[in-house]
Amino acid sequence: xxxxxxxxxxxxxxxxxxxxxxxxxxxxxxxxxxxxxxxxxxxxxxxxxxxxxxxxxxxxxxxxxxxxxxxxxxxxxxxxxxx
Amino acid sequence: xxxxxxxxxxxxxxxxxxxxxxxxxxxxxxxxxxxxxxxxxxxxxxxxxxxxxxxxxxxxxxxxxxxxxxxxxxxxxxxxxxxxxxxxxxxxxxxxxxxxxxxxxxxxxxxxxxxxxxxxxxxxxxxxxxxxxxxxxxxxxxxxxxxxxxxxxxxxxxxx
Numbered sequence: 001x002x003x004x005x006x007x008x009x010x011x012x013x014x015x016x017x018x019x020x021x022x023x024x025x026x027x028x029x030x031x032x033x034x035x036x037x038x039x040x041x042x043x044x045x046x047x048x049x050x051x052x053x054x055x056x057x058x059x060x061x062x063x064x065x066x067x068x069x070x071x072x073x074x075x076x077x078x079x080x081x082x083x
Numbered sequence: 084x085x086x087x088x089x090x091x092x093x094x095x096x097x098x099x100x101x102x103x104x105x106x107x108x109x110x111x112x113x114x115x116x117x118x119x120x121x122x123x124x125x126x127x128x129x130x131x132x133x134x135x136x137x138x139x140x141x142x143x144x145x146x147x148x149x150x151x152x153x154x155x156x157x158x159x160x161x162x163x164x165x166x167x168x169x170x171x172x173x174x175x176x177x178x179x180x181x182x183x184x185x186x187x188x189x190x191x192x193x194x195x196x197x198x199x200x201x202x203x204x205x206x207x208x209x210x211x212x213x214x215x216x217x218x219x220x221x222x223x224x225x226x227x228x229x230x231x232x233x234x235x236x237x238x239x240x241x242x243x
Contacts, residue, residue, distance in 0.1 A: 082133070082200060083164075083196055
């Protein structure tokens, strides 16, 4: 799985905290949402105030237990506030 | 019909179009219009900036509307949601549900706006008149309302 990546998208306050809106992220084999959030927390300590991070995998809301595979589009954001 | 747009909308025209498309069996349409309101108790809101996740947003709204149409007898649904910079008192969102009977129309419309607030990927950044700016946090009460629809199982047909 050398060179396998996912496409990360950041929204709203998360995008402001990490200072970018998109990023290519390396993955090895199959991982989970929780693993990705832990990696992001290490890479971006400034995410600490965002205690309720949510994920969408391929444009569908995903739980922390959801599988993430190479090629996925994974969005990271705080709880939505539309309406 | 689902629309996510920067432009303002004409709620009367949207309601008239829904009535036309839904046909003569429609006995009522329930609509909800949401506006930019003052968020802080003592400082007026200047601007609300609406960010969204294009693609997923439309997909979630379609799914929410389809769920409502499967659960109640609805002849049609409309969701229009604005994005971008919206000033104080501007319209944000329009939801409509058409049905032969008011009960289905009321429940369908309320379900859609409740589900939208916790599922559709929009985020609001509030800028107050004094210049302070912050991202709005989701209220637990909004999640509780969405969750409550899982328990609420009104009859699919109001007048069987």
